[in-house]
Amino acid sequence: MKKIIALAVSGLTLILTSQNAVAQCQLYQNIKGYTPTSHTLKLTQFDWLAFDQGKVLATGIKGTTNPYQHCQPIDGHQQFMLPGLIDAHGHIAGLGFEMLSVNLRGIASExxxxxxxxxxxxxxxxxxxIKGGGWNQVLWQNKHFPHRDSLDKSGIKKPILLERVDGHAVWVNSQALALAGINKETPDPQGGKIERDENGEATGVLIDNAMEFVRSKIPPISAAEQEIALDKAFAHLLSLGIVNVHDAGVDEKVINSYIERNKTxxxxxRIYAMLDGSSQKLTQWLDRGIISDHKDFLSIRSVKLYADGALGSRGAALLAPYSDDIQNTGLLRTPTSDLDTLVHHILSKGFQVNVHAIGDKANRLVLDAFExxxxxxxxxSLRNRIEHAQVVSLKDISRFKSLNIIASMQPVHATSDKNMAEDRLGKERLKGAYAWYKFLQQGTIIASxxxxxxxxxxxFHGLHAAITRQDHTNQPKGGWLADEKMTPAQALRSFTLDAAYAAxxxxxLGSLETGKWADFVLINQDVIHGKMEDIWKTQVFETWVSGEKRYTKN
Structure with missing residues (x-):
């Protein structure tokens, strides 16, 4: 008998069926499906999918021989099917906690x-x-960082911490600064910056490693709060057709939760968890060796490191100064010698190394460390990765290929950054920024x-950005830096089979080929041959993992 647990989270129906359950042979038909395959870069189209015991038996085209007519039929009502989607760089706990805190995403002013x-x-x-995040001063009229004074005048008698949308800066009130002991004499930490006014006083914005001054004062999150946050995140991800996340830089409490959840x-x-390279217990985790699961629900064989900060907060490390801040070249969150030592140590233990690098200087130093x-x-052969690979010197792009480095990139960053990237970088450096086509043409794998x-x-926002390089108002016409667009097939592959390769x-995983896990999603429109400008509007009807339906749209 199947063991079924139904959880209602935020109005969504999340169905957990025991991974030990044996599924009856099923035939999903009357569908329009697309899948990448391991033997060609072209997509394979299909009209039916047969699966049994959680794995794909076959796909086929209507009118050809179908030996699976005896299987339990499911009518797809002419909807569209894709392999289960893989997000190759996300933060599951962060998503869950964001859903439990104040959301400032898209807010138009301080x-x-x-x-x-x-x-x-x-x-x-x-x-x-009071915790929250999502603010972005680039969207505000004056484009200036916010100030502690505006929070102080709110009348809230509690410490406040609000993360910038990129997670590389926080905005805090005076009470939080006082708890952290930050005053005029407090020096900037290595790899971090305390924003200050003309008198040298902290303004309330802390960048990169300086954030820890305040974060370290926040009371620990309870186990119950963590589990609630994770459940909310899981439900939300399934509602979007995401069946697998490469969780980038997971702390020990969350890792242990994943391990315990997987046991039961x-x-x-599915979670491909990257260990936090800054953890004091990193060596202990490495000595435990690779943790894998024959059902492919949990894999721990990689480590996330940080080279620099983010472009929006001018923390990305650049070879030359910012075009709009000529005294600033960004921040190196990890000193070069430490980065070299960490990369060597982790690789020697047989773990994949995945390094956050956004600026061209950071990318060069990471490539140097691997070399x-x-x-x-x-x-x-460990398929090491640079996470973001956002701004790369043209001289260094070929090194990704020669060093066998995977470019783990986020297409939506290009369309989100397009209104400020040229201000930060100037036109010349944009030639190596968000350079998807250049990477793909030389044979570098992109995991999106x-x-x-x-x-x-x-x-679907990512697919839209990758294919059109436009925002949701279809701007700019023809796409931003349009020569770097992906084709629909390349974009889908980067969120499925190539993302699986990166793990x-x-x-x-990653495609609907015989013998692979039957992870798939049913959607309302054609994202390969339909209207490209509408891809971001795609709705998910069903999400299946290992041949079990995990989400149904209400």
Whole structure:
């Protein structure tokens, strides 16, 4: 008998069926399906999908021989089917906690952000801290960083911490600064910056490693709060057709939760968890060796490191100064010597290394670190990755290929950044920015993600950005830096089979080929041959994992 647990989370129906359940042979027909395959770069189209015991038996075209007519039929009502979507760079716990905090995404001014914080504080009187995020000063008329004074004047008598949309800066009030002991004499930490006014006083914005001054004062999250956040995130991801997340830089508490959930078949999606490279227990985790699961629900064989910050907060490390801040070249969150040592150490333990690098200087230093390590460690086959690979010197792009580095990129970053990237970089550096076509043409694998909750956790937004390089108002006409567009086939592959490859999982995941897990999604429109400008509007009807329906649209 199947063991079924139904959870109602935020109005969604999340169905957890025991991973040990044996599914009856089923035949999904009357569909229009697309899947990448391991033997060609072209997509394969199909009209039916047969699966049994959680795995794909076959796909086929209507009118050809179908030996699976005896299977239990399911009518797809002429809807469209894709392999289950993989987000190759996200933050599951971060998404869940964002759903439980004040949301400032898209807020049009500092004053409106403060109003939202006040409203949240009123509705959550028991909160010891007011936490939230999503603000982006680039959307505000003056484009300036916010100030602690506006939070202080809100009347909220609690410490406040609000993350910038990219997660690389926080905006705090004076009470939070006081708790952290930050004053005029506090020096900037290595790899971080305290924004200051003309008198040297902290303005309330802390960038990159300086954020830890305040974060370290926040009371620990309870186990119950963590589990609620994870459940909310899982339900949301399944509602978007996402069946697998490469969780970038997971702390020990969350890792342990994943391990315990997996033991009792309570992981509703697949997780490729990257260990946090800054953890004091990193060596202990590495010594435990690779953690894998024959059902492919949990894999721990990689480590996330940070080279620099983000472009929006001018923390991305550049080879030359910012075009709009000529005294600033960004921040290196990890000193070069430490980065070299960490990369070598992790590779020597047989773990994949995935390094956050956004600026061209950071990307060069990370490539250098891999090149040095490869001289003494045979680690090219580990499929090491640079996370974001956002701004790369034209001289360094070919090094991704020669060093066998996967470019783990987020298409939505290009369309989100297009209104400020040229201000930060100037036209010349844009030639190596968000350079998807250049990478693909030389044979470099791109694993696409969203970087949620920095961006919305919606792969269809990513597909739209990759194919059109336009925002949701279809601007700019023809696409921003349009020569770097992906084809629909390339874009889908980057969110499915190539993302699976980046996790050493392409033999069992990422496509609807015989013998692979039956992970698939049913959607309302054709994202390959339909209207490209409408891809971001795609609705998910059903999400299946291992041949079990995990989400149905209400």
């Amino acid at each position: 004053a409106l952000a403060v109003d939202a914080v006040k409203n949240f504080a009123t509705k959550n009187p028991a909160s010891q801290w 078949d309570r992981l509703p999606i 040095k390590a490869y001289k003494t460690v045979n680690a090219k 993600g969203s970087d949620f909750p920095v961006e919305l956790a919606n792969v 050493h999982q392409e033999k069992t």
